[in-house]
Amino acid sequence: MQAWLRQASKRGVPLDLPAHGRQLWRHTRRHPLDTAISLVVVVLIAWAAWNSATWAWKAADWSVVSSNLPLYLNGSYPADERWRPQLWMGALAALTLITLLKPAQGGLLRWLQRCLPWCWIAMIPMGIALLGGGLGLSSVPSRAWGGLSLTLLLTTTSAALALPLGILLALGRTSSLPLIQLSSRLYIDLMRAVPLIAVLFFGQLLIPLFLPVEIEINRVLRAVVAFALFAAAYVAEDVRGGLQSIPATQNEAASALGLSELQSLRFVVLPQALRIAVPALTNQAIGLMQNTSLMALLGLVELLGIGRSLLANPAFIGRHLEVYVWLGVLYWLFCTAMALLARRIERSGPPMSRHSV
Numbered sequence: 001m002q003a004w005l006r007q008a009s010k011r012g013v014p015l016d017l018p019a020h021g022r023q024l025w026r027h028t029r030r031h032p033l034d035t036a037i038s039l040v041v042v043v044l045i046a047w048a049a050w051n052s053a054t055w056a057w058k059a060a061d062w063s064v065v066s067s068n069l070p071l072y073l074n075g076s077y078p079a080d081e082r083w084r085p086q087l088w089m090g091a092l093a094a095l096t097l098i099t100l101l102k103p104a105q106g107g108l109l110r111w112l113q114r115c116l117p118w119c120w121i122a123m124i125p126m127g128i129a130l131l132g133g134g135l136g137l138s139s140v141p142s143r144a145w146g147g148l149s150l151t152l153l154l155t156t157t158s159a160a161l162a163l164p165l166g167i168l169l170a171l172g173r174t175s176s177l178p179l180i181q182l183s184s185r186l187y188i189d190l191m192r193a194v195p196l197i198a199v200l201f202f203g204q205l206l207i208p209l210f211l212p213v214e215i216e217i218n219r220v221l222r223a224v225v226a227f228a229l230f231a232a233a234y235v236a237e238d239v240r241g242g243l244q245s246i247p248a249t250q251n252e253a254a255s256a257l258g259l260s261e262l263q264s265l266r267f268v269v270l271p272q273a274l275r276i277a278v279p280a281l282t283n284q285a286i287g288l289m290q291n292t293s294l295m296a297l298l299g300l301v302e303l304l305g306i307g308r309s310l311l312a313n314p315a316f317i318g319r320h321l322e323v324y325v326w327l328g329v330l331y332w333l334f335c336t337a338m339a340l341l342a343r344r345i346e347r348s349g350p351p352m353s354r355h356s357v
Contacts, residue, residue, distance in 0.1 A: 056325070064319040065326045068310055072330075075146015075301050077131075084130040084137065085149035091126065092152065095119055096337055100344055124160055127153050142218040146301040148330070154223060154302065155289040161228035162288070163281070166235025167270070173240050184236070191233035197294055199230045204298050223295055231288050238280035242273030275346070282342035286335045303327060 065072070073089070074082045099116055131153065133139035145153070172184030191199070203226025204219060211217065217225075246269050254264035274281075296305035307323045310316050316323075 060322050064316045073148050076144050088127045088130045142220040147306050151292050151303045154292045157224045158227035159285050162231035162235050165232035169236035170239035188233045200226050234284050238277045242277035245276050278346050
């Protein structure tokens with residue numbers, strides 16, 4: 001020990017620290033090679049950032065974006081009715097800001113904070129009514145929907161359907177009834193083994209073949225159903241992981257308090273499991289939004305489809321980098337907003353404990 005103290009004194013280790021402090025100082029001291037590698041990485045990042053900013057400011061031609069902003073937002077929606085998808089997207093943006101804010105203890109904003117779950121639920125029928133026509137609005141066929149509004153509608157509607165279906169599948173997977181457990185497991189394994197593009201192809205081209213001639217489902221609804229059925233299998237596994245993390249003592253305590261098995265699941269186990277599964281569910285929601293770009297391969301002109309159609313225009317030939325950078329920024333903004341919303345959900349409410357019952 002004395003020898004180590006003499007060597008530490010020569011290396012500049014502060015000897016007035018306690019023993020564990022000296023050990024921590026020794027382990028956290030950087031090796032010269034670590035410092036050199038860190039400097040090289042910082043220089044490379046700075047060089048890449050500088051060149052990217054220089055290209056975006058001086059060399060890039062952003063006319064392909066600025067002159068087509070209405071097309072990116074609304075697709076081929078009728079020009080005199082574009083206020084409808086824009087109103088819905090504005091309502092989504094306002095609701096997101098209200099959710100992320102921490103309002104004061106009074107006023108209208110605080111009242112809206114309490115109504116947020118119902119407001120988010122109302123966003124889906126509101127979007128369908130505004131885009132498709134309803135409440136006295138003229139009807140607009142789904143083939144005219146497109147751009148960012150279609151991407152957001154596909155994401156929100158598919159996620160709203162996939163979540164309850166995934167919860168039911170997770171409960172079925174953990175059920176004590178063999179038939180329900182086997183059926184849920186087979187569905188989950190099948191969906192996870194099939195590529196998403198195959199599910200979307202089935203939804204767009206094969207579902208109408210199984211329906212009577214007089215029943216017609218538009219392409220957007222078929223895409224929503226296909227996305228929801230696919231995402232529900234992954235949601236089920238995330239929720240099942242949350243259910244498995246809840247100790248058995250929670251059910252025992254709920255039973256001791258006089259709660260039935262259904263009440264224990266509804267009021268004790270499931271809320272905690274969903275809270276634990278929020279990070280994984282957020283990952284699924286972000287992946288779902290990114291996967292909506294696959295609809296460009298099947299004829300629905302969503303955000304990526306708009307970019308592909310513009311690049312086919314002779315006036316914008318060679319503007320691929322500008323278009324895809326712009327699309328990447330848009331996807332990043334909305335995926336970041338979804339991550340922030342999920343973090344807000346995690347932090348809201350009282351913290352959970354293993355002995356909360």
